Amino acid sequence: MPTIAALKSAVSGTAAPGSRAPGIVAPLTAGATYARLLHLLVGWIFAGIVLMVYPGTGDKGLGEILMKSIALDTVLLALAALIPAARRAEGVQARLLLVPDREEDIATEPSRTWADRRRTAGWVIGRVALGSAVGFALVFALTAGYQGLTGPRALWYLPLSPLMALGSGWFLVYAGRLQLAMAVRLLGPSPAERLAEAELRAERLLERNRLARELHDSIGHALTVTVLQAGAAREVGDPAFVAKALEVIEETGRRAMDDLERTLVLLRETPAGANGVATEQPGIDQLPALFDTARAAGSPVDARVEVPPGTLPGVLSRESYRIVQEGVTNALKYAPGEPVDIRIAVRDGLLELSCANRLPGVGRSADGTARASVGGAGRGATRKGGKGLRGIRERATLLGGEATAGTSEDGSGQWVLTVRLPLRLGT
Incomplete structure (x- = not known):
């Protein structure tokens, strides 16, 4: 069974780790090289068919035949490139036969702009030109090699035949790589x-x-x-x-x-x-069920929701529910059993949400200021912004608002989450 590395090397043209094939020979045995050669020969075959139809190979001079054939090829290919689906067809064929390192480097979308059509025209013309050059060079090399090996100088050609074969193989390797580079440049996104x-x-x-x-x-x-x-x-x-x-x-x-x-x-x-x-998704109208769950968990909830029905857009209602849910969850997690004070109201084009709860271990002194009991202050005061608070800030930012969280500055010893969101998104 071939290993994954060996299969990858067959596609990319590189030797697999541990392979004994020399680096100079490995590309000559890679499947990608011959797939690219097939792609090149398709362009040559197209040029040959046009040549046979017009101007033909009659008694005209070679220069005249080539000039007329090239002109007709160029016109036909340019006209074909105007069809939007031509870019898609060429892209699919290039992905299959040219074996790019990343398939997304060659687009398979139809032409949408004139720039796409111009690039497609440049690609098909260049493809046929390079394929024709490679095809004629291959025929010339095979013919010259056959004549040399069967002619009177066969003894001279025989020792050189391995080098000629190696040179011809590397010519095909680089021609295929050049074709791939053209495809990435002209058929790329x-x-x-x-x-x-x-x-x-x-x-x-x-x-x-x-x-x-x-x-x-x-x-x-x-x-x-x-x-x-x-x-x-x-x-x-x-x-x-x-x-x-x-x-x-x-x-x-x-x-x-x-x-x-x-x-x-x-x-x-x-x-x-x-x-x-x-x-x-749940919206702000489903908050009472959320508050009931918190009360059942042992934390009294005092909620005041002053939002007229139909005031909030759907996305704002859903995100507000999630923000309040995370605030209540944090209160249950870090201050279980402590009262939770929820305030939601619409003022001056803003939706204001507030979730406050007393930090555990914080009591009251005789003058009414917050007083931390021994061993209890640290637990609430050192609460840090985790994934929940970060998610609240991200939601608020995406909605064009802001969110703050921390201990209150009035000495009440409460942790307060405050969120302000514009009613009109994007303002």
Whole structure:
């Protein structure tokens, strides 16, 4: 069985690691060399057919025959290059027979601009010209070699025949490489196509990042609630409380599975995902269920949502839900059991979201200022921005807004997440 390295060497024309074939001989035995030779000979055959049809090989002079044949070849090839599909056909054929290192270096898209047509015309004319030159040179070399080996000077030609064969083989190798270089230059993606490809890659990267944030927010919230409920049920031991905790865990897990299924539909790029089926994302109107989950986990939630129905665009509603979800998840994770204060309102063309919770271990002194108990201040005060907060900032930035998070400056000992988003996206 051939190894992967050997198969790769057969395509690229290089010797495989551990191969005993000398470097000077390896390209002569590579399949890519002969595939490229076939591509060259196709161009020569086209020129030969045109030559036979017109001007023919009658009693005209050789110079006249060649000039008329070249002129007719050029006109026919230039006219063919005007057809948009010609670029696609040539690109597919070049990918198959010229064996480029990267297939994307040779485009397979139809011509869309006159620049594409001009480059295609240059390619087909150059291809036929180079193929004709290689074809005639090959015929001349074979004829000269045969005559030399069968003629009266056969004893002189016989010792030189290996060098002549080696020289002819390397001539074909370099001709094929020149043909490939021409294809990359003339059939390669145009600047507009490269820009479109770069934009497509950027869109895919942004989509992957968005899906990663969706999974992080949804699954992270579900796992946090599940861990808190399971721990509380084990500590309390009350059958009624355990039953309620299991109910919350079940409901949270079901929602997480729904979110996971929606994300997988998008990742699979199925028709269902393309048509929006089973991909509806939760919006700001579903926040009450989120708050109920947090309350069931043991953290009181005081929520005030002052957003008239229909005020928010769909994307803003969905992203706002995820931002609040991550804020609540952080509160449950870093300050379990502490009250969570949620404020959402529309003011001066902005959607303002605020999520505040008291840091664990922070009490009140007699004068009303925050006071850290021994061993407790460090836990809340040293909270650092992880993936959740970074995801919130990314969401806010993409929506044209801003997000800040940190301990409050009024001495209340609270951790406050504040997000401001414009109602009109892009402003």
